[in-house]
Amino acid sequence: MIKRIGILTSGGDAPGMNAAIRAAVLTAAANNIDVIGFHHGFNGLLDNEYQTLLPQHVQHIIQYGGTILKSARCKALYTSEGAAKAAKALEALQLDAVIIIGGDGSFRGALSIAEHYNGQIIGVPGTIDNDVDGTDYTIGFATAIDTALDAIDKIRDTADAFERIFLIELMGRHSGYITLSAGIAAGAEQIICPEFAAIKPDNLKDLIIPIQHAQLLRGKSSYIIVVAENSYPAGTTALAEALSEALGIECRACILGHIQRGGRPVGADRILATKLGAYAVEQLIAGAHLMMAGEVNQQLSLYPLAKTGDKTKQIDPYLVRWQQYIASD
Amino acid sequence: MIKRIGILTSGGDAPGMNAAIRAAVLTAAANNIDVIGFHHGFNGLLDNEYQTLLPQHVQHIIQYGGTILKSARCKALYTSEGAAKAAKALEALQLDAVIIIGGDGSFRGALSIAEHYNGQIIGVPGTIDNDVDGTDYTIGFATAIDTALDAIDKIRDTADAFERIFLIELMGRHSGYITLSAGIAAGAEQIICPEFAAIKPDNLKDLIIPIQHAQLLRGKSSYIIVVAENSYPAGTTALAEALSEALGIECRACILGHIQRGGRPVGADRILATKLGAYAVEQLIAGAHLMMAGEVNQQLSLYPLAKTGDKTKQIDPYLVRWQQYIASD
Amino acid sequence: MIKRIGILTSGGDAPGMNAAIRAAVLTAAANNIDVIGFHHGFNGLLDNEYQTLLPQHVQHIIQYGGTILKSARCKALYTSEGAAKAAKALEALQLDAVIIIGGDGSFRGALSIAEHYNGQIIGVPGTIDNDVDGTDYTIGFATAIDTALDAIDKIRDTADAFERIFLIELMGRHSGYITLSAGIAAGAEQIICPEFAAIKPDNLKDLIIPIQHAQLLRGKSSYIIVVAENSYPAGTTALAEALSEALGIECRACILGHIQRGGRPVGADRILATKLGAYAVEQLIAGAHLMMAGEVNQQLSLYPLAKTGDKTKQIDPYLVRWQQYIASD
Amino acid sequence: MIKRIGILTSGGDAPGMNAAIRAAVLTAAANNIDVIGFHHGFNGLLDNEYQTLLPQHVQHIIQYGGTILKSARCKALYTSEGAAKAAKALEALQLDAVIIIGGDGSFRGALSIAEHYNGQIIGVPGTIDNDVDGTDYTIGFATAIDTALDAIDKIRDTADAFERIFLIELMGRHSGYITLSAGIAAGAEQIICPEFAAIKPDNLKDLIIPIQHAQLLRGKSSYIIVVAENSYPAGTTALAEALSEALGIECRACILGHIQRGGRPVGADRILATKLGAYAVEQLIAGAHLMMAGEVNQQLSLYPLAKTGDKTKQIDPYLVRWQQYIASD
DSSP: OOOEEEEEEOSSOOTTHHHHHHHHHHHHHHTTOEEEEESTTTHHHHTTOEEEOOGGGGTTOTTOSSOTTOOOOOGGGGSHHHHHHHHHHHHHTTOSEEEEEEOHHHHHHHHHHHTTOOSEEEEEEBOTTOOOTTSSSOBTHHHHHHHHHHHHHHHHHHHHHHTOEEEEEEOOTTOOHHHHHHHHHHTOSEEEOTTSOOOOGGGTHHHHHHHHHHHHHHOOSOEEEEEETTOSTTOHHHHHHHHHHHHTSOEEEEEOGGGGGOSOOOHHHHHHHHHHHHHHHHHHHTTOOSEEEEEETTEEEEEEGGGTTSOOOOOOHHHHHIIIIIITO | OOOEEEEEEOSSOOTTHHHHHHHHHHHHHHTTOEEEEESTTTHHHHTTOEEEOOGGGGTTOTTOSSOTTOOOOOGGGGSHHHHHHHHHHHHHTTOSEEEEEEOHHHHHHHHHHHTTOOSEEEEEEBOTTOOOTTSSSOBTHHHHHHHHHHHHHHHHHHHHHHTOEEEEEEOOTTOOHHHHHHHHHHTOSEEEOTTSOOOOGGGTHHHHHHHHHHHHHHOOSOEEEEEETTOSTTOHHHHHHHHHHHHTSOEEEEEOGGGGGOSOOOHHHHHHHHHHHHHHHHHHHTTOOSEEEEEETTEEEEEEGGGTTSOOOOOOHHHHHIIIIIITO | OOOEEEEEEOSSOOTTHHHHHHHHHHHHHHTTOEEEEESTTTHHHHHTOEEEOOGGGGTTOTTOSSOTTOOOOOGGGGSHHHHHHHHHHHHHTTOSEEEEEEOHHHHHHHHHHHTTOOSEEEEEEBOTTOOOTTSSSOBTHHHHHHHHHHHHHHHHHHHHHHTOEEEEEEOOTTOOHHHHHHHHHHTOSEEEOTTSOOOOGGGTHHHHHHHHHHHHHHOOSOEEEEEETTOSTTOHHHHHHHHHHHHTSOEEEEEOGGGGGOSOOOHHHHHHHHHHHHHHHHHHHTTOOSEEEEEETTEEEEEEGGGTTSOOOOOOHHHHHIIIIIITO | OOOEEEEEEOSSOOTTHHHHHHHHHHHHHHTTOEEEEESTTTHHHHTTOEEEOOGGGGTTOTTOSSOTTOOOOOGGGGSHHHHHHHHHHHHHTTOSEEEEEEOHHHHHHHHHHHTTOOSEEEEEEBOTTOOOTTSSSOBTHHHHHHHHHHHHHHHHHHHHHHTOEEEEEEOOTTOOHHHHHHHHHHTOSEEEOTTSOOOOGGGTHHHHHHHHHHHHHHOOSOEEEEEETTOSTTOHHHHHHHHHHHHTSOEEEEEOGGGGGOSOOOHHHHHHHHHHHHHHHHHHHTTOOSEEEEEETTEEEEEEGGGTTSOOOOOOHHHHHIIIIIITO
16 A cells, blocks of 8 residues: 655656646645655655655646756666665655656666665656657647747747748757647748758758748748757758858758746646646556556556657657648648 | 638637638648638628638738638528528539538538538537537637636736635636636636536535635635636626625636637647648548548547537546546545 | 844735845845845734745745735724734834835835834835836836736737627726726727726717727727726726617627736836835935835936825826827827 | 828837837828838838838737838948939839838938938837937837746746756847846846956856855855857857856856747837837928937937937946846845
8 A cells, every 4th residue: 555655857847847746746645645755856866855745835836837846867877776776765765656757768767766666666757858658748748839839930020020041949859749849830831850851961952942942932921940959960050051051041040949948837738747647646556567657549548667768659640741741832 | 623612710719710721721722722711701601702812821820819711600691591692602603612610500500501502511620619529629729728827827826915715717608628627727726617516506615615624724825716607607706706705705706708719829729720721621622521620539530510519528537536536625 | 224124015916026025135135134024914014924034035036926925905004003013013023124015005004104113114116007106117017018918919819800899998996007008009999097088878979989980991800999997987898788789789898807917027027126126125224214116217216105195197198199199090 | 291201120120110110100191191111121212112001001010020011131221322222212202201110220221311312211219139329218129028038937947947057148239238137037146248347268257156156155946147149259158168167067058049039029119119100200290300219218209310329328237236246146
């Protein structure tokens, strides 16, 4: 029987992490389970930094970005000693289970700890990148799209006013979820992301021909290319320079950066986080171990933590086709 | 073979309708299909108000609320004469098919026209209320949630500062989708919507006991009750007055109203609208008739227009349970 | 010499109050002055609810609406006994001075206390209504305008889509600052506020003629009238009904309500609050008493607390003229 | 007597330019003056690209960023031939006067034209940078502050979650208005702008000591430095790298870029733009020539165009002092 659980947020922070913490704490309280929150991700385990989490500690945090527990990356966990030390900390606090909110990298850390720990471990997918198998969406993804979209809409204003070409680089590590979604939603003229054919210095014409076509045939007053980070070998600024030279028109690069991680979570992220945080506690009570709480086709479901990083989830093929054959025709 | 289609927006406007129009026009153009846009919903058919829609007419409209085609309700269509006249207008313009963007009321209008019209008819679900069967979400719903949420977050600030009780009335006609989603996302202390047990003057204690419980046990500094319109016989303002009297604490009502229909559509609505607008054209080409283009479990799919108003879709039972047993414990 | 001061927020909360508290606390700390924050406005004085405020207590509060000290109205202060008791509380805590953040009603409360208190009292104007003499702008006014504007822009979307007339009621107690500013900024077709000629049931034609004129001559697709609260005897909803009947067109009323008090303060409010909070402490050190810290023509300056409610400040005559003779021509 | 005027937007676009165009067109119409709008700044004069502007052309543009007339920089104007050609175009269209909306660079262009043109010329200050003498604020400045602030608040979330140091570069060409205002409003721990002592590779310790001090003494969980563009010789990214190395803590740079130019204008910009656009027309009627319409101490007033680039306006000394001695203590 579960009497006492730990919870922590790990890796890049994502809007909605606080909503997940709140839901887990309220659900635990309703089931008479005590909750300990560790600070700074796994570092809190290693450094004994933690606090009791009661319902009053999570009042009115649902609307805030970041994470009240702080987050961090934790290199020490990648050694067997580190993992063993973390497991020991969990047992010293008599924790029957622990909830890890983060991405697949954090879940790998959790699996290392599991080798030394007798309690249950469950993951909750929290990352703006959406690159976690076993759930249609990760906590933070919806907010990151809207943050990116808001920025692109603003740049559209100035691009239209100036009849200029802008390249806007979005986050996503090695996946194109944010870029494809924000690009479609912004009506971007072109989208470049890792899942599409790579753009290299020697095939710039694949980018250039549609630009020339659009200006000739459709009288476009602005032209926006959204680019996932890590899409062009020398970086997006270099790509903008190469394009400027090839086209003879000024192309400007905007690197959107860390604003995509913060901000008030949108409704979709708060709701997903609430469901996953609550479901994680309920599934721990039901005995789940080494699983991730996810939502697939509107249904809450479990997925093996060990498979969350397999990268089998695909970006939406309908949107890919729409963008490549219709929108940028 | 489809050579020429009509398109119109009908009923209450919803953020994302412009994105659906744009996607339909671009997809039609890519398939060498001409598009005629009718103004003011079905009235444009009856009054011969329309315009040609080329790709340049839909540039940079994806980010705007409202609808460039205008919308309206149309009583004339509810007579057989009206429907016959509308059908005649479609045929006079040699339209092979027509796309109706609206809710189930608008789809009933489309079905009346179909009795007199030889072309194909397809629906696209556009309403903030989400009360249309055959699609998980309607265009505009996601934006309406975030608009409501933004307002509730603001009222939370002042409720917290003043330690007051607020009742916030949200839209939804006779369904609780917006209210449940926005209420969960806002961390509302109570949620009242048509799908829950009705609140009547003689069972106010069901509302009151949790308020007293929360103040005694949990030291809540504010208390927010979100209420779907049409939930209390005499209206939300009367409910606030009844509560004030019963509790001896000032309870204020806020009727959020029409701001929920407008505003820049969020990413989720723009993406859904883009997919449904494009898919509607593709399915017309494939022969679809008297169907609605929807998305169920991440898959685009068709659903009979005649069944879209059956009200078999349910609000999320997990969220209902969470709210009733956990959040307001 | 000032060693120890109190601070409180009183009356309706306003975005930026937290920024003023933060600036006062940081400025006091830099001058080796201790700060006590009272909770719930003057009630905290009477009920002995307060806390020490150190710089770490005001970290990262500048971006939040509401007030960390809570606010309230306090009827007990309006009796001589209440004021004497409050003064006693200040002296029991050995406070050399107290900062009151609020509107002119709160300043009257402060003046009552002053009759029994030997320390210094300074006011900081915090109210969304901007109806305080001695400062061009009050803390919260700029944010309230933008909140109202955001709502009106959203309603414009739906008004345009439906070609409807909307009446939008804004706050302001008995002044038209918010209404005039938001109305001008929204491009409202008409503005009704206490400073303009009153609209009564028997002169509705003054409203109606411009509407008919606009529709005939200028093909307006929507018509928005912003109305300050307390402008029409029977209320804005009744006014909308009267207009609907007179025009034969549906006119809808939206009562914007309390969302205007909350939300993240905009830059202008955070900057003004920072300056006034800091300046209040500096002026206490310099010996100020029974004054309000304000900003007039970009210059920080003091103004007698006793005159802050004289209502000599005027709404912008240029904007009034523009609206009445040009915008609604 | 003025019968016919031209209007154009020039240089970097700024939110509120559309509001200024609208106000000028409505005011002109009320005075029976025709208006011609040139496209792409001065290029529209040289290339004969223009349109008639009637009140219906400026309906519902007040809420949009960018400029419906498009903007551009125009090198051709810097030659005497270019200026003469522009003047000829104005006279060929029988324009009695022309309104130039832009910054001091655009006003220099206007002065060159004046050498060849018999009509009147008036300027309206539109630039986010606020670096124009003769007006307290330029159109677009208030919106740019809030856009920057929104981004900094988002980065604060992630900086807090990660306990990291961020350097955020804001626009402003060679002035620190945006940076100082946004930095104060965001509660930035440090502000670097051209008006402050320069930061160079050999005096990095001036930056570093306060960081170390804050972490030791005040337990700051995040540290944000806002940096005006052009403040560090090798750029903000290089500065972040230098800091990272010196501190042994990861410091990240965010270059906010062009999102600062776009977006819905905030209320303050719409109101200022409305007043200046209207006032410019009224002053042309009154005979003004080679003047800029500005607002100083809440009063509309004229200022010689030739002096608008003198850079005598200062950033707020009170805020400078506050930041340097109090906020970053």
